[in-house]
Amino acid sequence: MKNIYKEDDGKYAGMIEDLKNLPKVETPENFEYNLMTRIQNKNFGDSKIKDPAFNWIKFLTPSAVVVTAVILLFIFIPSNQQTDNQFSKFDNKIVNNSIADNKNDASGDIINQGKPPISNGAKSLAETSKSSANTDNSVKNVNPRIPFGYSRSVSLDDYITGSNHQNNLQRGNVVNSGNSETPFDGFFLVEKPDPNLLMKERARIDSVKNAKAKADSLKKVQK
Amino acid sequence: MNKTLTELKDEELIKEFQDNNTIQAYEILVKRYKDPLMNFVYRFVGDRDACTDIVQETMIKFFLNKDSYRSFAKFSTWIYTIAGNLAKNELKRRRRRTIFSISGNDDDKTPQIEDKMFHSPEKIADGTIRNEIIERALLKVKPVYREVVILRDIQDLSYEEIAEITGLATGTVKSRINRGRAQLQKLLKHIYKD
Numbered sequence: 001m002k003n004i005y006k007e008d009d010g011k012y013a014g015m016i017e018d019l020k021n022l023p024k025v026e027t028p029e030n031f032e033y034n035l036m037t038r039i040q041n042k043n044f045g046d047s048k049i050k051d052p053a054f055n056w057i058k059f060l061t062p063s064a065v066v067v068t069a070v071i072l073l074f075i076f077i078p079s080n081q082q083t084d085n086q087f088s089k090f091d092n093k094i095v096n097n098s099i100a101d102n103k104n105d106a107s108g109d110i111i112n113q114g115k116p117p118i119s120n121g122a123k124s125l126a127e128t129s130k131s132s133a134n135t136d137n138s139v140k141n142v143n144p145r146i147p148f149g150y151s152r153s154v155s156l157d158d159y160i161t162g163s164n165h166q167n168n169l170q171r172g173n174v175v176n177s178g179n180s181e182t183p184f185d186g187f188f189l190v191e192k193p194d195p196n197l198l199m200k201e202r203a204r205i206d207s208v209k210n211a212k213a214k215a216d217s218l219k220k221v222q223k
Numbered sequence: 224m225n226k227t228l229t230e231l232k233d234e235e236l237i238k239e240f241q242d243n244n245t246i247q248a249y250e251i252l253v254k255r256y257k258d259p260l261m262n263f264v265y266r267f268v269g270d271r272d273a274c275t276d277i278v279q280e281t282m283i284k285f286f287l288n289k290d291s292y293r294s295f296a297k298f299s300t301w302i303y304t305i306a307g308n309l310a311k312n313e314l315k316r317r318r319r320r321t322i323f324s325i326s327g328n329d330d331d332k333t334p335q336i337e338d339k340m341f342h343s344p345e346k347i348a349d350g351t352i353r354n355e356i357i358e359r360a361l362l363k364v365k366p367v368y369r370e371v372v373i374l375r376d377i378q379d380l381s382y383e384e385i386a387e388i389t390g391l392a393t394g395t396v397k398s399r400i401n402r403g404r405a406q407l408q409k410l411l412k413h414i415y416k417d
Contacts (some may be wrong), residue, residue, distance in 0.1 A: 012404045022358065026262075028275060032254070038279070045283070
C-alpha cells in the first residue's frame with residue numbers, strides 16, 4: 001500500500017528541514033526558581049483546584065424532585081384498584097346492612113317475639129352503625145345471598161300474627177317467612193283481566209252449576 | 224538518591240512523585256520538559272512572555288494534578304496535552320480580546336505590511352531572516368494545523384504520540400499535518416519555489 005504521507009514528507013523535505021533547524025526557544029534562567037517559589041508559597045493563581053463548597057440547594061434538588069414527582073403521581077393519577085376497592089367497600093357496606101337487617105328481622109321473629117319491633121328509621125340507623133362497626137362479624141354470621149333490606153321487606157309470620165307494625169306496606173314489598181332463605185324470583189308485570197273473558201268464565205261456571213243442580217234434582221226424583 | 228532519580232525514566236519519576244511526593248522527582252521532570260514545552264508553546268502562540276506563563280501554568284497543573292496521570296499513558300504526551308490546552312486557551316482569549324476590543328489595540332495585531340514585505344534573495348539566504356520569515360508564516364497557519372505541524376516537524380514526535388496529545392485519530396493527524404504543511408509552503412512560496 002502506498003504511503004502518501006511518506007511521499008508528502010519528501011515533497012516538503014526542504015521546509016521540514018528548515019522547521020527542524022529553527023532556533024530552540026528556552027525558558028528564562030529564573031524559570032525554575034520562580035516555579036518552585038510559587039509552589040512553596042502556594043501561589044497557584046488560576047491553577048488552584050477549587051474545592052466545591054457544599055451547596056444545600058444542589059444537595060436537596062434531586063431528592064426534592066423525586067418527592068414532588070411521587071406526590072403528583074398520587075394526586076393526579078387515579079388508581080383503578082383504589083376506586084374498585086372503594087366501590088367494593090361501598091357495596092359490601094350496603095349488602096352487610098341489608099344482611100344485618102334481614103338477620104335481625106329473621107332472628108327477631110324467633111328470639112324476640114314478645115318485644116315490640118323498633119321503628120324502621122331508628123332500626124336502620126342503629127343497624128348501619130352497628131354493621132359498620134362490626135362488618136366482619138356480620139359477614140361471618142349472615143348468609144350474604146339474601147338480596148333485600150329490612151325497609152322493603154315484610155315478615156309474613158309477623159304479618160299473620162299481627163305483630164308487624166310497618167306502616168309502609170306496599171304492594172311491591174318483599175315477603176319473607178320463617179328462617180328460610182328467599183330466592184329472588186324476578187319482577188312480575190301486573191295485567192288487568194279481560195272483562196269478556198271474565199263473563200265467559202262466569203257463564204261457564206254458572207252453566208256447570210246449573211247442570212249439576214239439574215243432575216241432583218233428577219237423582220232425587222228417581223229415588 | 225538524586226543520582227538514581229536522574230537515571231529514571233519519566234514514567235518512573237512521576238510514579239515516585241505520586242507515591243512518595245518526592246519533590247526532586249518533580250524538579251527533574253520540570254528540568255527535562257521546560258525547554259521542549261517552551262519551544263512548542265512559543266511556536267504555537269508566538270509570544271515569549273505569554274509562553275513563559277503558559278509553561279509555568281503547565282508545571283503548576285502538573286504539580287497539583289499529579290494523581291490524574293495514569294501510568295498507561297506516556298508522561299510526555301500527558302504534559303504536552305496540558306501545555307497544548309493552555310496554549311489554545313490563550314489563543315482563544317486573544318481572539319476574544321481582538322473581537323471585543325473597541326479601540327482595536329494595534330499591539331495585538333500582526334502588521335500586514337510587514338508580512339507582505341518583499342525579501343530579496345540575499346536576505347532570504349541569510350539564515351536568521353529566513354528563520355524569522357518561517358516563524359511568522361507558521362503563526363499564520365490555522366491553529367488546528369499549526370499544532371500538529373509543530374509537534375511533528377519541530378518537536379519531532381511520532382504520529383501516534385500526536386494523536387494521543389490532540390485526541391485525534393492517527394489518520395486525522397496525518398491529514399492535518401499534510402494540510403498544515405501545504406498551507407505553510409503556500410505562505411512561503413517565495414522561498415520554496417519547487
